[in-house]
Amino acid sequence: MWSSGAIALEKVGHRAPAESSNLTVVFVSTGLGREYALAFAERGASVVVNDLGGNAKGGGKSSAAADKVVEEIRAKGGKAVANYDSVEDGEKLIQSALKEFGRIGECCVIYNGFLFVFQDLIHRIHLRGSFLVTRAAWDHMKKQKFGRIIMTTSAAGIYGNFGQSNYSAAKLGLLGLANTLAIEGSKHNIYCNTIAPVAGSRLTETVMPPDLVASLKPEYVAPLVLWLCHEQCQENGGLFEVGAGWVGKLRWERSQGQIMRQKSRPMTPEAVRDQWDKICDFTDATKPTTIQGQHALGSITVNISPNPWFRKKRALAVGQKLPVSTFNFNHTQCILYALGVGMSTKDPDHLRFLYEGHPDFSCLPTFGVIPSQAAMMDGGLASIPGLNIDFTQVLHGEQYLEFYRPLPTSGTLTSEATIADVLDKGSGAVILLDVNTYSGGELICYNQFSVFVVGAGRFGGTRTSAKAPLPPPKRAPDAVVTDCTTRDQAALYRLSGDWNPLHIDPGFAAMGGFKAPILHGLCSFGFAARHVLKQFANNDPSRFKAIKVRFAKPVMPGQSLQTAMWKEGSRIHIECKVKETSDVVLSGAYVDLHQARQPSFTGGRLQSDLVFTEIGRRISEVGPELVKKVNAVFGWEITKEGKTAAQWTIDLKNGAGSLQKGPYGGKVDVTFTVADEDFMEVVQGKLNPQKAFFSGKLKVRGNIMLSQKLEVILKDYAKL
């Protein structure tokens, strides 16, 4: 009787007990091959016993080994045929099975070559031979939707072995072949596994001591092979060590590694040396099983299993402060930033942001992100212990910025960043960073950065954030502005301090999955914000209170941005699209404005509601008769404080003033004068016009005349 072996299975290689014409191609080398052949035949398989019959050096050729095994099988009632072709003639092998058994049944190919010494033979027999035989059987397997392939590798291939370089290379090549066959075959129910057996054979007996060979009986290997060939076995792409009655599985392990290529830090050999311990630290190692888990292609380990930092350490990180950063700047940085977000001298209104000699030279409000961003760029996020994120996978998710004081145009600002929260967004993790920026101890602005780490989600964290984006009203926008970014927009914007290579380096962008470097989110943010500032705040930075934006899709430098705006009280909702694609790139965005309050000089113009209010007050002071007249003609009620929602402009060049938008329409002309010396001080920026009006220093003298046109004559202005 046949022994049932180590595995109590009725049939190996059969899909149904009724079908018995399996084909098992077994390469015999007396030891393992013979054992497999006997074991398969015992369970009803039809066996092709192939052996060239060579010696350990690949020489000689005899049919004795294969014939002996076939005789043994037939003597026990099994079906077997001998084949003496070289494995390089894989097709002949398969044909001999067809000839003998009439058809190819469910097919197992077991490649089991042991051959030492000659480089060429080793590669031809081990690698090429297994490839050729498998290829010959492949289509049959596909057709019958069943196949099992076993490759035989060796510990010498897996671990290397002294003096066996050629053999090791060929054997590990087999593993590579098997891995790919496993992937390609799986949808056809063709599974391919690899074993590294330790067994005594006619080849090993020449190099191993006899008692060791005796303990490594082929019978201890065959049961694993039989199980791997069974239709119930779903193992595919596995690698097993087997011998002396023991079976174990091997797999790859990858350390968490260390991201070497940081935003502003070049990757150098010194940096690799300094991070060597981290690169080789297998704490929290992952077990990649597919090429998709291969780090260099951008799908970092977090794609296969959540980055352990998010799972285990994020709670500890919340509330943690990052190192305080200091930002020194002057008008150069303000101007560079304005250019970076698309300002141009083509638009005269932009000059106040581009020319430091302009009487109203100011920083664009969104420059407020720059000092705080520096807090994170200078090693901020990288300084969080254990947070080893791949910066090719980091995208800017959202941004909130709020002002408490106007931004100066030069000075030293300090920023304190805190990790506010870490959110699990499913497809990614969001790290929220709160940053307060101070000037001389006074809080200037607050930023909240949302850093979206692609692929790092599903670690079981909360999902909600405090500063949610808001959808725009469901009506046509009140204004739409279209603006072009240039091909070099990102190259220019980065000079303001966001050195992330994602925006300039095609290789880095490719690792993040982008065809080309993308525009900084904060650059599009700057574009949209200045559209609002111009459209609804007359380019007055002091009106800018807060802005919230979600970066919904990347923008490529050179694309046109179309900002749609809806005014709802003091809130301006924004949605920004790329004109060429109609993709929404900034969503749920809004700007909050202050009421127009503070008078200021712009391009030689004095603009303010308060000025008008003040004039109203002066009118009421000058004479009750005049007030009556004004009220009678225009239906105004000029109180001591004045009453208007109007915008008032005094054009210093012409020395004339006019009411641009009266609450009741119409125009009123007034003439008055101010002292030359006071006026000069205002023009030179030494005297704040608002304060001057209220303190009475900037005096309104002379007549105030009411007519159809309101006119303010600034005495002797022409001389200035």
Ligand SMILES: CCCCCCC[C@@H](O)CC(=O)SCCNC(=O)CCNC(=O)[C@H](O)C(C)(C)COP(=O)(O)OP(=O)(O)OC[C@H]1O[C@@H](n2cnc3c(N)ncnc32)[C@H](O)[C@@H]1OP(=O)(O)O
């Ligand atoms: C240290 C330095 C700090 C500063 C870092 C920034 C440095 C800069 O140099 C980097 C940049 O400027 S990158 C350029 C600007 N940003 C972008 O282009 C990102 C564009 N957005 C996207 O691609 C996707 O929205 C994407 C990929 C972000 C998300 O898309 P999906 O994975 O498809 O997500 P989706 O299925 O739509 O939604 C899943 C959950 O995530 C929320 N979500 C979506 N977009 C988000 C975003 N932009 N920010 C935050 N959360 C976002 C969704 O709401 C959803 O969560 P929930 O179900 O709770 O609503």
